[in-house]
Amino acid sequence: MSWFLEVENTYFLLLCTQAVHLLHHRMAKRHISFVEVAAGVVLCVRPGAVPAFSSFMPWVYLGLVAVQIVGSVFITKLSPNWEART
Numbered sequence: 001m002s003w004f005l006e007v008e009n010t011y012f013l014l015l016c017t018q019a020v021h022l023l024h025h026r027m028a029k030r031h032i033s034f035v036e037v038a039a040g041v042v043l044c045v046r047p048g049a050v051p052a053f054s055s056f057m058p059w060v061y062l063g064l065v066a067v068q069i070v071g072s073v074f075i076t077k078l079s080p081n082w083e084a085r086t
Helices: 007-028 034-044 057-073
Strands: none
Touching: 007 034, 007 057, 034 057
């Protein structure tokens, strides 16, 4: 299980989850929220760039993955429709 918690593996998991989640937003015609923006900002920092956060970042990545998955499951309740804000 320790290989799974390596920073590069959890970074890649978040990258893939973010891509699929944003595609789901597009297909469902729903607005994105602050969480998608925050995950995008976190993904801009390459793994291992800040050595002090190397042990903490896998948990951040996994937390954002969990939020993305919950957001996809409940997308109709959590995200406003495109037509609702026009």
